[in-house]
Amino acid sequence: MTVLQIKDRTTSCQEDFNEYALSSNSFIFTTASESNIEEFSIELTLGEGWNDKYSPFDKKLSRISDDGITIPGHGSIVVEVHDEIRVPHNRYGIVLPTGSLFLSRGILIASAKVEPAFVGKLKLRMFNTTSKRISLKKGEKVGSIIFFSTESTKIQNFIYRTSEISTTPMSRSAGLKKWLASNKPLWIGWIITVISSSSLAFVLTYTLFYKPMLEMNKFSLEQKQQYPQEQNIEMNNPSPEQMKQNLQEQNG
Structure with missing residues (x-):
C-alpha cells in the first residue's frame, strides 16, 4: 500500500467528483486553498467551531471568536477544521498530527481514519502536552490528511458529518463558567x-x-x-x- 499522490487529484467541483467517484481516476473533493494542497497530503487548518466538553451527550460546537481559542495546560478540546472533505468510494484517508505544531508548541491531535464516502468537515481532538496555556487562531495549521487507494471499489453509503456550530451567542454565565474552568490558577x-x-x-x-x-x-x-x-x-x-x-x- 502506497500513499496516494493527490496534487492533481483534488477538485472543488461537485460534478467532477460525482462523475469519477467509482473510477480509478477518482478525485478527492476539498474546499482547501491550493497553498494547503501538497504533493501527498492536504493540510488541515483550524475552522470555526470548538468544544472543550465534547462527548456523545454534548456535540454542539461554539463559534471561535477572532481572538482564537485557548487550550489549558495538559487539557484537550475538540475542534472542527476549516475545509470540507469528500472521499470517493475507492480512497481511504488517515489524519496525522503536524510535527511543527508539536515541536514548537506541544500541541498534538489524535490520529483518525477517514473512510470511503465520507462527506463533511473533520472534527479533531487536540491535546496540550505542556503545563502552559496555548492559544490558537483560526486558519492555523493543525494536521494533515493522507490517502491510500483501496484494493477494490465498493459502493458505500455516504457518511455525512454536518457542522453543528451553535449560532446562538454564548450566554454570560456560560462564558464565565468556561473562563473560570480555563483560568483556575x-x-x-x-x-x-x-x-x-x-x-x-x-x-x-x-x-x-x-x-x-x-x-x-x-x-x-x-x-x-x-x-x-x-x-x-x-x-x-x-x-x-x-x-x-x-x-x-x-x-x-
Missing part, C-alpha cells in the same frame, strides 16, 4: 491575594491603633480599681485654691 491567585491583603490590613490596624488604645484603657481601669480611696479623698478634700474659688462664687 488565575482566579484562585486573585482570591488568595484579596484574603491575604484583608488579613494584613486587619493585623496592621489592630497592632498600630486598636491594641495601644485597649492597653491604655486597661491601664486606666486598673489604676482606678487600685486607688479608689485616694480618688474619693481628693473629691471630699478640695485644695485651698478650690476652696477660695468656691467662696468667691458664693459671695458673688
